[in-house]
Amino acid sequence: MLLAVEDLAKSHATGEGRVEVLRGASLALDAGQSLALTGESGSGKSTLLHLVAGLDRPDSGRIRVAGQDLGGLDDAGRARLRRETLGLVFQQFNLIPALDVAANLAFQARIAGRHDPAWCAALARRLGLDALLHRWPEELSGGQQQRVAIGRALAARPRLILADEPTGSLDEVAGEAVLDLMLGLVAETGTALLMVTHSLRLAGRLAGRVHLAGGRLAPC
Amino acid sequence: MLRAGVAVLAGHWRRHPLQLAMAVVGLVLATALWTGVQAINVEARASYARAAALLDQDRLARLLPRAGDRLDEADFVRLRRAGWLVAPVIEGAGEGADGRRLHLVGIDPLTAPPGALTLALAEGATLAAFITPPGRFLADAATAAAAAGQLPGPVEVVAGIAPGVVIGDVGIVQNLLGAEGELSRLILWPDQPAGLPDWQEVAPDLRRESPAAAGDLSRLTASFHLNLTAFGFLAFVVGLFIVHAAVGLAFEARRTGFRIMRALGLPLAALVALAAGELLLLALLAGAAGVALGYLVAGALMPDVAATLAGLYGAEVAGGLALRAEWWAGGLAMAVAGTLVAAAAGLLGLARMPALPAARPRAWARASGRRIGAQAAAGAAGVVLALTATALPGLSAAFVAVAALLLGAALVLPGMLAAALALLAGVVRGPVAGWFLADTRQGLSGLSLALMALLLALAANIGVGTMVASFRLTFTAWLDQRLASELYVTGRDEAEAEALRAWLAPRAAAVLPIWSVEGPLAGQPGEIYGVVDHSTYRRNWPLLAALPDAWNRVAAGEALLVNEQLARRAGLAPGDRLELPGGARLEVAGVYSDYGNPVGQAIVAAARLSSLYPRHERRRWAVRVAAADAPALARALARAFDLPAGAVVLQAEVKAASLAIFERTFAVTAALNLFTLGVAAVALFASLVTLAGLRLPQLAPVWALGLTRARLARLELARALMLAALVLAAALPLGLGLAWLLLARVNVAAFGWRLPMHLFPADWARLGLLALLAAAIAAAGPARRLARRPPADLLAVFAHER
Known part of the structure; x- marks a missing residue:
């Protein structure tokens, strides 16, 4: 199993006390599979994704990614896991403002020590970024930026892509185009995909779907 | 609303x-x-x-002796008899209880023009006590305390009198100074009766000085205050x-x-x-x-400033x-x-x-790039202005050059840093190093003001530090040359001075006269010294330029030497001729350095001085003796003649006192230097702290992609150190340029002498370490906070609209 989440719990402190966001959430994902994670706004989808990415720590429960227990990893270990095993795509793209498109595309692959210029060039071509390689992030449209973010995630040939509402800030046409590209590339490369979305229509395009409600996951 | x-x-x-x-x-x-x-x-x-x-x-003309520093009281009497409204003044040095120098001023309240002081003395009883022996003296509170018991009469406290000045009746002060029948000057009343004979016919040995020329003190000190203001x-x-x-x-x-x-x-x-x-x-x-804080700063610096002004210009200022x-x-x-x-x-x-x-977010990276470019162009124009002003004469041009150079260089700095970072980016390999340099370049606009402040502070430190250290080195060497004699002796009068010489002659290697008169040189106040032909001068006197055989020609009475100040002000060079008071014209045989002296000076043979100005004072001697024997000889001399303290001075004491004055002179500069560097460090800290929060959107994606917070924090620290090092590299040539301007332009225009520039790499290394330390301290806090930043803060970047 590439990803195994068992009995995960997480709460946040607020002005009115602690709010339990996850109460024993569990899921599993194999290599090459794609899974949509749906739920209402504020249901904890992004929190679950951040926990899987090792960006945050759970209160209890276990997460195993590619055979590694995240609970046993320190900050540096979790950073290595993100570098070498995961690809992250955020709703707000989160490109690095100081780097141009070409450097953004290659950045994670290079810090993971797996930079393959030919693969990067192929990705740029597939994503329609050839003509934009020397532009700066703020010079791109939202759709263009999201394509760069997807290319960046795939350039390092990750085993698992975690996407947090990747089309959430795009219009419907641009969102569909970006999702088509991502799903096509994921299928081609055999990468697993866990995608957070609140759109049932988009979720339906993935192989499986789980729904988060009341802090627990239920298969749909 | x-x-x-x-x-x-x-x-x-x-x-x-x-x-x-x-x-x-x-x-x-x-x-x-x-x-x-x-x-x-x-x-x-x-x-x-x-x-x-x-x-x-400040507002009245005065009559001064054509030669020497005293005029004959008979001139005053003749002028009054001829109907001229003139008032006598005598001035001289005295000593207070604590060894403090007192400036004794004798006036005649009956003939003085109406003024604040004469009004204060107008009451009958006060006036009578003032002019009747033992007299009554007036001073400010601090001076009155120092003078108490040192003067024949009581000292009354009068607010508003300058520090160090004691005012008494002219006759009583003449007695105190041993200058009966002598006066320093005559003050001319502004309104004179009609039909008077020409005063030059009545008193041909006197010259008139206009009120403008009398304001020497404020003119002399203007440069110092301009420096402080800058x-x-x-x-x-x-x-x-x-x-x-x-x-x-x-x-x-x-x-x-x-x-x-x-x-x-x-x-x-x-x-x-x-x-x-x-x-x-x-x-x-x-x-x-x-x-309020400035008042405390001024209070802390004021004693040093007072010492500086007294040491450099003889200006007494309250501490x-x-x-x-x-x-x-x-x-x-x-x-x-x-x-x-x-x-x-x-x-x-x-x-x-x-x-x-x-509709679209501002392309701020490009906008900041354009701004940096425009700023660099304006800075380059500033540097060109500085170079142009450097070629122009005068103090104002020198200060324009300093200001334009500093401002121009500060404006050019962000552009230079961006270019340097681009150059480095072309050399380094590795994605993190590449991102680090690109991110640093993009963040320059946010930090540029702080970096410009650091540049100015460092350049000022290097520039002023180089000037002061060059000055110190030159001054010390100059002291060694000029204070070659081991002992300096002053008699209470000329008879005692002659007795001192006779006593010393068999006991010392040489007894050399220190005789001088004051008088105008090339239209400005000056002094003329007479020297005898001796190896002390030939070997030690620091000549900047000279004709061949200069000393022989001076000894023969055919030529004279002038100090650098006089040479620069009057445009004199060896071979030119200079007219001395009284009309004698002698060839300039050489120019000597005379640091710290505000007035022009000339040296002639002692015999020539005596023939030109037979009434000059002959009370001081420089004594050559083995250095080890000097203290014992000084003690024996003081015992034999019952000389007062200060009449016999050891060379070592003069050097120590001169160096002490020097150190205090630049204590203010050093303090301001340190303050400026401190303010720059605060500026850097302020920028880094305030930018730390705004940088999260730049750092969060890199963290998410696999760099730890600790590593990012180390990179933030490295960024501050790298920028400080680059700024330091820019500050070094700028500081040296500033030092050159201060030494070769400002100093020459303000004081009339030029100092050789020395380089002090050890000082730069120390300053460099200090700058890096300041940068590290400024960046340590934000870096530490980043390393400990809860992931939730970084996650917020992904969760919220920016």
């Missing part, structure tokens, strides 16, 4: 107290250093004004950089809030007025604190401070003006801000 607006504006500061603290600290420091320096200047100038005004020297202004500008950074960030952070307030119906004019009012309040509160309304008002005005200048860009942006945000 306005109340709601105020609440929104104040709410920002409540939520970001650090930004508020930085703005306040910047303004307090800027105002403190500026007002501190101004307080010192105002106090010193007030002292000069008091000294001049009491004797009406330093104060530099510190003020550096402080304003902090204010600009803090206020600019506050405006940027509140941009969305401003838009919402406008959307909800607050008129733009009201919004601008509210923001301006907020700034005004900030300026007044922080300015008041700054003025304390009075609270003056003028610099309170001036300080607050500067704080308000400075705040408005620092916040001008923010206010202008607010006034022009559209109600709706731009």
Whole structure:
């Protein structure tokens, strides 16, 4: 199993006390599979994704990614896991403002020590970024930026892509185009995909779907 | 409506107290250093004004002896008999109880023109006591305490008399100085009776000096005060950089809030007025604190300034401070003006801000690149202006060159740093190093003001440090040359001086006269010394330029030597001729360095001096003797003649005293240097702290992609150190350029002598370490916070709209 989440719990402190966001959430994902994670706004989808990415720590429960227990990893270990095993795509793209498109595309692959210029060039071509390689992030449209973010995630040939509402800030046409590209590339490369979305229509395009409600996951 | 607006504006500061603290600290420091320096200047100038005004020297012409420093009282009597309204004055040095130098001034209240002092003496009883032996003396409180018991009559405290000055009746002071029948000058009443004979026929040995020429003290010290003002202004500008950074960030952070307030119906004019009012309040509160701090700074520096002015110019200034309304008002005005200048860009942006945000985010990287380019072009123009001004004569041109060079270099700095980082990016390999350099380049605009402040502070340190150290090295060598004699002896009168010489002759290797007269040289106040032909002068006197056989020609009475000051002011070079008072014209055989002397000086053979000015004083001798024997000889001499303290001075004591004066002279400069560097460090800290929060969107993606927070923190620290090192590399040539301007232009224009420039790499290394340490300390806090930043803060970047 590439990803195994068992009995995960997480709460946040607020002005009115602690709010339990996850109460024993569990899921599993194999290599090459794609899974949509749906739920209402504020249901904890992004929190679950951040926990899987090792960006945050759970209160209890276990997460195993590619055979590694995240609970046993320190900050540096979790950073290595993100570098070498995961690809992250955020709703707000989160490109690095100081780097141009070409450097953004290659950045994670290079810090993971797996930079393959030919693969990067192929990705740029597939994503329609050839003509934009020397532009700066703020010079791109939202759709263009999201394509760069997807290319960046795939350039390092990750085993698992975690996407947090990747089309959430795009219009419907641009969102569909970006999702088509991502799903096509994921299928081609055999990468697993866990995608957070609140759109049932988009979720339906993935192989499986789980729904988060009341802090627990239920298969749909 | 306005109340709601105020609440929104104040709410920002409540939520970001650090930004508020930085703005306040910047303004307090800027105002403190500026007002501190101004307080010192105002106090010193007030002292000069008091000294001049009491004797009406500032507005009345006077008659002085054509040769020497004393005129015959008979001239005064002849002029009065001829109907001229003149008043006699005698001046001389005395000694107070604590060894403090007293400046004794004797006046005649019956003939003196009406003035503050004569009005104070107008009451019958006071006047009678003043002119009747043992007399009554007048001084300020501190001087009166020092003079008590040292004078024949009581010393009365009169506020407003310059520090160190004791005023008494002319006849009584003549007695005290052993100068019966002699006077220093005659003050000419402004309105004279009609039909008087020409005063030059009545007193042909006198010359008239106009009131303008009499204001020597303020002219001489003007350069010193200009230097202090320049330093104060530099510190003020550096402080304003902090204010600009803090206020600019506050405006940027509140941009969305401003838009919402406008959307909800607050008129733009009201919004601008509210923001301006907020700034005004900030300026007044922080300015008041700054003025108070400036008073403390001035109080701490004033004793050193007083010592400097006394040592360099003989100007007596009180070592304390009075609270003056003028610099309170001036300080607050500067704080308000400075705040408005620092916040001008923010206010202008607010006034022009559209109600709706731009459709696309601003391409700020490119915009900042264009700004840096335009700034560099303006800076290059400044450097060209500096080079042009360097070629022009005069003190103003020299200061224009200094200001243009500093400002130009500061403006060019961000462009130079961007170019250097681009160059490095082409050399380094590795994605993290590449991102690090690209990110640093992109973040330059946010840090540029702080880096410019650091550049100015470092360059000022290197420049002024090089000047002071060069001065010290040259001054020490010059002291060794000029103070070659082991002992200096002064007799109470000429008979005793001759007896001293006779006693010393068999006991010393040589007894050399130190004889001089004062008189105009090339139209300016000067002094003429007579020397005998001796190896002491030939071997040790530091000649900058000379004709062959110069000393032989001087010894033969055919030629003279002039000091550098006189040579520069009068455009004299070896081979030219100089007219001495009395009409003799001698060839200039050489030019010698004479650091620290404000007046022109010439050296002729002693015999020639005596033939030209037979009435010159003959009381001082320089004695050559084995150095080890000098203290014993000094003791024996003092015992044999019962000489007072100060009549026999050992060379070592003079050197020590001269060096002490030197050190105190530059203590103020060193303190201001340190203050400026401290303010720059605060500016860097303020920028890094305020930028730390804004940098999260840049850092969060890199963290998410696999760099740990600890590594990012180390990179942030490395960034500050790298930038400080690059700024230091730029500051070194700038500082040396500044040092050259100070030594070769400002010094020459202000004082009339040029110093050789020496280089001190060890000092640069020390300063470099200090700068890196300051940068590391400034960056350590934000870096530490980043390393410990909860992931939730970084995750917020992904969760929320930026």
